[in-house]
Amino acid sequence: MSTTTLIVIGLVAAALLIWFIAVFNSLVALRVRVQNAWADIEVQLKRRHDLIPNLVGAVQGYMTHERSTLEAVTEARTKAVASSSGTVADRAQAESALSGALSNLFAVAEQYPQLRAVESVQLLQEQLTSTENRIAFARQFYNDEVMKFNTAQATFPRNLFAGVLGFSSATMFATEEPERANVQIKI
Amino acid sequence: MNANTTAAPMIGPRDRESFFEAQRRNRHATWRLSAVSVLATVVMGIPLALTITPLLYAAALIIADIVSIWAPLPSSFWQHANEIARYGMVAIGWLTQGKTANPQALVIGAAVLLLPGAILSLGLWLGVNALFRRAGVGGALLALKAREPNQSELKELQLADVVQEMAIAAGLPAPKIMLIDTPAANAAAIGTSPNDAQIVISRGMLEQLNRDELEGALAHLVASIGNGDLRIAFRVTSVFETCGLLVAVINAPFGRRSRGTLWRIVRYGLFGKKDSETSAQEAAAVAALLTRSAGLETDDIDNFFDTTSRKKSVLRSIRNFLFFPIFFTNMAIKLSLWFFSLSILEPSMALLWRKRKYLADACAVQLTRNPDGLAEALRKLNSDRGPIPGGAWASHLFLVSPAGGDRVNNPKANGAQQQMWAASEASGKSNSSTPASADLPSVMKQISATGSAAMAGDANAMARMMAFRQAAATALGKSVDEMPNLTDIAAAQHGDKAALQRLAEFGNKTKANQPAASDSQESAESSSNFAGFFPSLKRRLKRLDRMGAHVELESDGGKSWIVIAVLAVFLGPFALVALALLLLLIAIMVLASLAFLMVWMAFIHELFVVLLHH
Numbered sequence: 001m002s003t004t005t006l007i008v009i010g011l012v013a014a015a016l017l018i019w020f021i022a023v024f025n026s027l028v029a030l031r032v033r034v035q036n037a038w039a040d041i042e043v044q045l046k047r048r049h050d051l052i053p054n055l056v057g058a059v060q061g062y063m064t065h066e067r068s069t070l071e072a073v074t075e076a077r078t079k080a081v082a083s084s085s086g087t088v089a090d091r092a093q094a095e096s097a098l099s100g101a102l103s104n105l106f107a108v109a110e111q112y113p114q115l116r117a118v119e120s121v122q123l124l125q126e127q128l129t130s131t132e133n134r135i136a137f138a139r140q141f142y143n144d145e146v147m148k149f150n151t152a153q154a155t156f157p158r159n160l161f162a163g164v165l166g167f168s169s170a171t172m173f174a175t176e177e178p179e180r181a182n183v184q185i186k187i
Numbered sequence: 188m189n190a191n192t193t194a195a196p197m198i199g200p201r202d203r204e205s206f207f208e209a210q211r212r213n214r215h216a217t218w219r220l221s222a223v224s225v226l227a228t229v230v231m232g233i234p235l236a237l238t239i240t241p242l243l244y245a246a247a248l249i250i251a252d253i254v255s256i257w258a259p260l261p262s263s264f265w266q267h268a269n270e271i272a273r274y275g276m277v278a279i280g281w282l283t284q285g286k287t288a289n290p291q292a293l294v295i296g297a298a299v300l301l302l303p304g305a306i307l308s309l310g311l312w313l314g315v316n317a318l319f320r321r322a323g324v325g326g327a328l329l330a331l332k333a334r335e336p337n338q339s340e341l342k343e344l345q346l347a348d349v350v351q352e353m354a355i356a357a358g359l360p361a362p363k364i365m366l367i368d369t370p371a372a373n374a375a376a377i378g379t380s381p382n383d384a385q386i387v388i389s390r391g392m393l394e395q396l397n398r399d400e401l402e403g404a405l406a407h408l409v410a411s412i413g414n415g416d417l418r419i420a421f422r423v424t425s426v427f428e429t430c431g432l433l434v435a436v437i438n439a440p441f442g443r444r445s446r447g448t449l450w451r452i453v454r455y456g457l458f459g460k461k462d463s464e465t466s467a468q469e470a471a472a473v474a475a476l477l478t479r480s481a482g483l484e485t486d487d488i489d490n491f492f493d494t495t496s497r498k499k500s501v502l503r504s505i506r507n508f509l510f511f512p513i514f515f516t517n518m519a520i521k522l523s524l525w526f527f528s529l530s531i532l533e534p535s536m537a538l539l540w541r542k543r544k545y546l547a548d549a550c551a552v553q554l555t556r557n558p559d560g561l562a563e564a565l566r567k568l569n570s571d572r573g574p575i576p577g578g579a580w581a582s583h584l585f586l587v588s589p590a591g592g593d594r595v596n597n598p599k600a601n602g603a604q605q606q607m608w609a610a611s612e613a614s615g616k617s618n619s620s621t622p623a624s625a626d627l628p629s630v631m632k633q634i635s636a637t638g639s640a641a642m643a644g645d646a647n648a649m650a651r652m653m654a655f656r657q658a659a660a661t662a663l664g665k666s667v668d669e670m671p672n673l674t675d676i677a678a679a680q681h682g683d684k685a686a687l688q689r690l691a692e693f694g695n696k697t698k699a700n701q702p703a704a705s706d707s708q709e710s711a712e713s714s715s716n717f718a719g720f721f722p723s724l725k726r727r728l729k730r731l732d733r734m735g736a737h738v739e740l741e742s743d744g745g746k747s748w749i750v751i752a753v754l755a756v757f758l759g760p761f762a763l764v765a766l767a768l769l770l771l772l773i774a775i776m777v778l779a780s781l782a783f784l785m786v787w788m789a790f791i792h793e794l795f796v797v798l799l800h801h
Contacts, residue, residue: 119341123344126345126348130345130349133352134351137352137355140356140556
């Protein structure tokens with residue numbers, strides 16, 4: 001073999017290696033982003049778990065006839081907290097059950113004008129609404145990142161060795177649509 | 188079934204566009220326009236460097252001459268200087284007379300002519316960058332009188348929450364929020380980079396928007412921060428600031444105003460900390476620089492040579508004769524700055540900035556998945572915008588253009604005029620059929636109608652105008668006799684010279700009484716620099732509509748396009764000729780400045796040599 005052939009082969013090998021490193025690094029970066037996005041969701045879920053006892057305490061006095069609604073919220077919260085160590089799918093289910101119970105509570109609270117007039121309840125409700133939104137947005141961000149990560153792994157040349165390198169597709173944080181459907185909003 | 192109708196299965200409305208598509212499109216446009224902007228800056232830099240370089244050589248020569256009075260410089264220095272001059276002459280000869288020269292000498296000559304000016308401009312630009320980056324945004328916020336939101340108030344808690352939500356949706360650390368207590372509705376993301384970015388929002392905006400709209404508006408700002416728009420904005424303004432600084436530096440030896448500007452900047456650079464005094468200085472310094480780059484206004488050098496307003500003296504004529512070339516250089520610099528920034532630099536940067544706005548809009552839709560919120564917010568803000576006090580220098584960073592209203596809409600002046608008219612009503616009682624509390628346009632209409640009636644000889648109207656004059660005099664803190672007399676105005680219209688004289692005197696007096704006000708006006712004017720940096724509401728709404736917002740776009744039937752096309756066909760050639768003439772004028776000015784300065788340098792140098800040998 002002549003030296004020029006060797007040089008060409010060397011250059012091609014170097015280019016391949018650089019490309020390989022770049023692909024690997026981009027996959028790692030995407031995975032880190034997914035993990036980060038998941039951590040963001042966890043923070044917001046925790047925030048919601050911490051806020052619920054306050055809310056229940058604040059409205060209890062006004063909503064004596066709605067014991068079952070309040071109990072449903074408390075129960076859903078306990079389940080959600082318990083599922084913290086479970087899989088993504090489990091958590092998604094428990095958390096969306098909690099979301100359903102909460103929006104039920106808000107819908108019922110609409111019927112108590114004196115409750116809506118209390119400023120501290122208003123602030124609390126705003127905080128909870130915001131937390132719900134934050135969870136929704138964190139989930140949206142997480143799902144976008146998961147989509148990017150999974151697409152990057154599944155598209156052609158990368159799908160050949162993504163598995164070998166130890167990358168596996170991430171799970172989307174899906175909402176349970178039936179839980180949403182149960183919510184009755186009385187106008 | 189016909190193959191043609193089934194060939195194009197389209198999902199959704201025909202011209203729908205996903206926000207990802209819109210983002211990709213605008214990102215590509217950003218790249219293109221950035222390249223154009225850089226090119227425009229370089230193109231503008233060439234004539235500038237050509238005019239500034241000889242000034243630097245002249246300064247160096249004078250310093251060398253002065254030094255050699257006491258300590259004669261070695262002859263090798265003068266030899267080098269001669270060589271440099273010869274190379275420069277080669278390039279000038281090629282430029283003006285088409286003289287052929289060997290390429291190497293030409294390249295060196297071009298470098299001799301361009302490099303010093305280019306290096307000075309680059310140095311100033313770096314200085315501006317370092318200065319304002321170090322300064323950060325703390326001072327600017329104080330100038331805006333911004334405060335932190337109060338978390339125990341529902342609306343402000345909501346604001347803080349919405350910003351948090353949008354930051355989460357974008358996967359960014361949440362920027363700090365500051366509130367400005369002003370009824371004008373607007374918001375801005377200010378800072379120099381995503382790290383020190385802050386969102387400033389007016390209380391008026393908070394009052395007007397509901398949660399969805401607030402979400403859309405803030406998503407735009409958060410997305411804008413995440414896209415790195417602040418860096419781009421910083422670069423864009425730094426170019427204009429450098430132009431302003433250049434003019435200030437050249438004007439500094441000749442006038443107090445430029446020295447004042449320079450001093451303000453230097454003082455700010457040296458001692459600028461986050462206290463209220465220097466913060467106002469920062470805003471003022473930036474505004475002053477931006478105004479200066481605006482171009483053709485009278486400057487210190489013009490005043491310096493302005494012989495009409497002052498007494499003529501021998502000393503002054505000698506001085507004017509000595510510094511005569513500076514006048515040309517200044518004109519050349521200002522003309523080329525004005526022309527190039529107006530014709531290429533500002534349009535390319537404005538277009539670039541508009542694309543960033545569209546990009547942020549598309550990203551906002553991605554974050555909220557609710558194009559209606561942003562569309563409605565934009566519509567509301569656009570119908571009710573006003574100047575944000577202290578925010579003129581940063582007006583390009585706002586959500587919608589804060590400088591949208593015309594100059595007449597200054598609420599303070601309006602109020603004063605209305606009050607005066609109402610006051611005169613109360614005292615006059617002659618025209619009581621008109622309602623006292625009316626909005627400004629109708630008041631202005633009344634005033635002018637009554638005025639013309641008075642001119643025509645209506646005694647009633649005359650009495651009314653006299654009452655108005657009285658009220659205006661008290662409002663301005665003057666005696667009635669100082670105010671222009673209505674009979675004078677009427678007489679002047681009929682050609683009475685004495686009356687005209689009295690009116691002119693009044694005009695001068697009022698001007699003399701207003702120097703203090705000019706400073707604030709200056710910063711207000713600088714905001715007009717950025718007027719073209721905002722895409723029109725209609726275009727933004729149209730793009731949001733394509734991404735799924737439900738906006739009703741009133742169509743103009745495409746008539747405006749026909750008008751523009753006809754205008755372009757008829758005026759196009761004239762515009763081209765005008766453009767060519769302007770370019771020619773600039774070329775002549777630049778070359779004249781070069782030639783004058785060269786002669787001047789030779790003259791001064793000879794003067795020193797003669798002085799030295801005697």
